[in-house]
Amino acid sequence: MQRRHPIALLATLMFVVSAPAFAWSGFGHQLVGELAERQLSESARAQIADLLRDEPEQTLASVATWPDTVRKQAAWKFTAPFHYVYIQDDACRYDAARDCPDGSCIVAAIDRYGAELRDATLPREQRAQALKFVVHFVGDVHQPLHAGNRTDEGGNEFQVNLDGEGTNLHSVWDYRILHSAQLDLQTYADRLDAQRRRAPGLANGDSAAWAMESCSALAAQAAYPAKPGKLDPSYLVDKRGYVEQRVVQASERLAAMLERALGVGAGP
Incomplete structure (x- = not known):
């Protein structure tokens, strides 16, 4: 086995340690949570704070990464398939019986945990877990490679080289694109919130429609390079605007979903 120079090894280790902080499953999810919470009514925010009262922080951003932290634990391994869906159709038409057998995909998970969150007769702890899953999965389904x-x-087997580092396309979309903006959470959230206010979208559709949007974006946004191999750094800049758009859309749709479940007049 070829030995690596100590400096090169140190750089690699630093990259491995620091990268998750900027992952869609980290930084991107926190962005979605932060933006969504800014759009909620006082009533919905109060109920979220109550549901999360046992957490160190009672915000959507603070719990947005929880499903990723527990998915490898024995008690939560069953949730691993809930983070994605493989749509077996060239035209990206989702078919539940074919693409989500036994409800084991992200589309069904959003609907299932959304129903638990709405049900005020369930124990608070169960609804709090449902809230954390909903926040995370709504973010995931807006990442096209999910x-x-x-x-x-989901692009994990599509190998690329970026800035001399070997990685894969899924990882590029998970964290490299957002990280390339080099902004902290609050600064990035302020920027995207200002964009959203200037051109608000429609919090429409459902989990299946969001998944089909993501699937269609792979071709529409030329997400896949012509072939594996060296990826020009300009790719990150080229795709960042679309990724930011998906973060904003996820936040609007998450906020609407939570408002229906927890806002003024919401019921079981």
Whole structure:
């Protein structure tokens, strides 16, 4: 086995340690949570704070990464397939019986945990867990490589080289694109919130529609390079605007979903 120079090894270790802080499953999810909470009514925010009263922080951003932290634990391994869906159709048409057998995909998970969150007769702890899953999965389904129609494990098997580092396309979309803006959470959230206020979207559709949007974006946004290999750094800048758009859309749709479940007049 070839030995690596100590400096090169140190750089690699630093990258491995620091990268998750900027992952869609970290930084991106926190952005979605922060933006969504800014759009909620006082009533919905109060109920969220009550549901999360046992947490160190009672905000959507603070719990947005929880499903990723527990998915490898024995008690939560059953949730691993809930983070994605493989749509087995070239035109990105989702079919529940074909693409989500036994409800084991992100589309069904959003609906299932959304129903638990709405049900005020359930124990608070169960609804708090449902809230954390909803926040996370609504973010995931807006990341195109979490809802694609290619047989490469959501781009995990599509190898690329970026800035001299070997990685894969899924990782690029998970964290490299947002990280390339080099902004902290609050600064980035302020910027995207200002964009949203200037051109508010429609919090429309459902979990299946959001998944089909993501799937269609793989072709529409030319997410896949022509072939594996060296990826020009300009790719990050080229795709960042669309990724930011998906973060904003996720936040609007999450806020609307939570408002229906927890806002003024919400019921079981």
